[in-house]
Amino acid sequence: MKTIGLIGGMSWESSLLYYQIINQRIKEKLGGHHSAKSLMYSVDFQEIKTLQHQGKWDEATQIMIDSAQKLETGGADVIVICTNTMHKMAKEVEESVTIPLLHIADATANEMVKDGMKKVALLGTAFTMEQDFYKGRLIEKFGLDVIVPNEAERVIIHDIIYQELCLGIINEESKHSYLKIINNLSQQGAETVILGCTEITLLVSQDDCSIPVYDTTRLHAESAVDFALKVD
Missing domain, CATH: 3.40.50.1860 (Rossmann fold)
Structure with a gap:
């Protein structure tokens, strides 16, 4: 089983769903007491929301890149951005790491x-x-x-x-x-x-x-x- 790297916190309400769905599906697939190997780096959504509405996308992009790199360093095999909107910088995030990014x-x-x-x-x-x-x-x-x-x-x-x-x-x-x-x-x-x-x-x-x-x-x-x- 590969390790899933989740960039979460945008908002934590939906990040919770990601964690739940991922582990439910692992259990369905593998049975028993299996759960997902995963890492989550959760950002402060207030910072992200402010940058979004101020149009400061370059700064928001850097936060996403930093998050992805921390997940890769931590041992993640793939990056999952747990929000639709922040796929605006999916290309930049993907290019900042050596592991794949799964686009929503x-x-x-x-x-x-x-x-x-x-x-x-x-x-x-x-x-x-x-x-x-x-x-x-x-x-x-x-x-x-x-x-x-x-x-x-x-x-x-x-x-x-x-x-x-x-x-x-x-x-x-x-x-x-x-x-x-x-x-x-x-x-x-x-x-x-x-x-x-x-x-x-x-x-x-x-x-x-x-x-x-x-x-x-x-x-x-x-x-x-x-x-x-x-x-x-």
């Missing part, structure tokens, strides 16, 4: 392509929905048609993530807002919806939606286990 968009898109999905809706932070680092990868590498909510809806999604979900606040009214937005995207032709923020899974699940839901947190965590158990 790839883990998600591979499943969608396998399931025959073509037109997909993307929910996430404003950074993920509006910038090209995530949408562009889905479009260029996997040939998916990606749509996002309108500007007003993007504000709602972003604010709920940072003001509620990242603080562990689960609000039924916010859930209804998300489901209304997902329904609007479905009416625009979206065949499925990507929960493109690792906190959204705290609020919305497949049971709530009439179209298929792709939970990036679960898919990313499961891909890490598959990597860890893969025979070279």
